[in-house]
Amino acid sequence: MEKIKIAIAEKDGKVANSHFGDSEKILFYTIDLENNTITFEKEIKNPLKDFKEEKHGSEEKLKNALEILKDREVIASGKPSPNFKKLKEKFGKIPVVIQSTDNINISLARIADTIKEIKENGEIKFNRGFYLLV
Numbered sequence: 001m002e003k004i005k006i007a008i009a010e011k012d013g014k015v016a017n018s019h020f021g022d023s024e025k026i027l028f029y030t031i032d033l034e035n036n037t038i039t040f041e042k043e044i045k046n047p048l049k050d051f052k053e054e055k056h057g058s059e060e061k062l063k064n065a066l067e068i069l070k071d072r073e074v075i076a077s078g079k080p081s082p083n084f085k086k087l088k089e090k091f092g093k094i095p096v097v098i099q100s101t102d103n104i105n106i107s108l109a110r111i112a113d114t115i116k117e118i119k120e121n122g123e124i125k126f127n128r129g130f131y132l133l134v
Contacts, residue, residue, distance in 0.1 A: 002033055003030050003031065003032050003033070004030070004031045004033060004073055004074055004112070004115055005028070005029075005030055005071055005072045005073050005074070006028070006029045006030070006031060006072060006073070006074040006075075006076060006108070006111065007020075007026050007027070007028055007068070007069050007072040007074070007075050007076070008026070008027045008029065008076040008077070008104065008107070008108070009022075009023030009025075009026060009027075009046070009076065009077035009078070010023055010024060010025040010104065011023050011024045011025070012024070013104075014101050014102055014103065014104065015076070015077065015078050015098045015101035015102075015104055015107050016077055016078050016101065017078035017079065017101045018077065018078060018079055019077060019080070019081040019082070020048070020065075020075060020076075020077040020081045020083075020084070021046070021048035021049065021051065021065065021081060021083070022048075022049060023049065023077060024045070024046060024049065025043055025044065025045055025046055026043070026044050026046050026068065027040070027042075027043050027104065028040075028041040028043070028044075028072070029041060029108060031108065031111070031112045031115070033112060033115065033116055033119070036112070038105070038108050038109070038112065044068075047068065048061060048064060048065055048068070051064060061083065062083045062086055062087075065083060065087070066087075066091065069087075072093065073092075073093060073094055074093070074094045074095075074096055074111060074115070075087060075093050075094070075095050075096065076095075076096040076097075076098055076107070076111060077096075077097065077098070078097065078098055078101040079097060080095065080097050080128070080130075080131050081095070084097075084130055085129075085130040088126070088130050088131070089130070094115075094124075094132060095131040095132070096111055096131060096133075097127070097131050097132070097133050097134075098110070098111075098134055099133060099134065107134070110134045111134055114132060114134050
């Protein structure tokens with residue numbers, strides 16, 4: 001198996017119950033699917049939060065998001081972002097919406113289990129056609 005790079009939106013120590021770009025911080029993790037380990041890499045203040053855009057989900061905000069998320073395969077938050085669909089369709093990212101945003105570690109474990117299942121079955125069932133719901 002392999003390692004999966006994840007960016008997760010955070011607010012007040014929990015998964016942000018908001019769009020990715022509206023979260024306070026972004027946490028970066030690597031999940032090693034073979035060894036069942038989750039490694040915290042870093043935390044940054046979300047530079048997208050204060051980004052001024054004319055229309056929510058703008059191309060300019062997407063460009064900025066891509067720079068931050070360039071090495072991430074999975075992007076997770078508590079609500080689907082207008083740019084989630086573009087991240088999936090244009091750039092091959094896997095957007096994830098987390099149903100229960102209480103605990104980051106539990107959410108990461110659920111994401112890991114879902115990715116393992118996808119890799120074993122070879123099929124991704126995207127909610128609304130563009131994000132995973134875990």
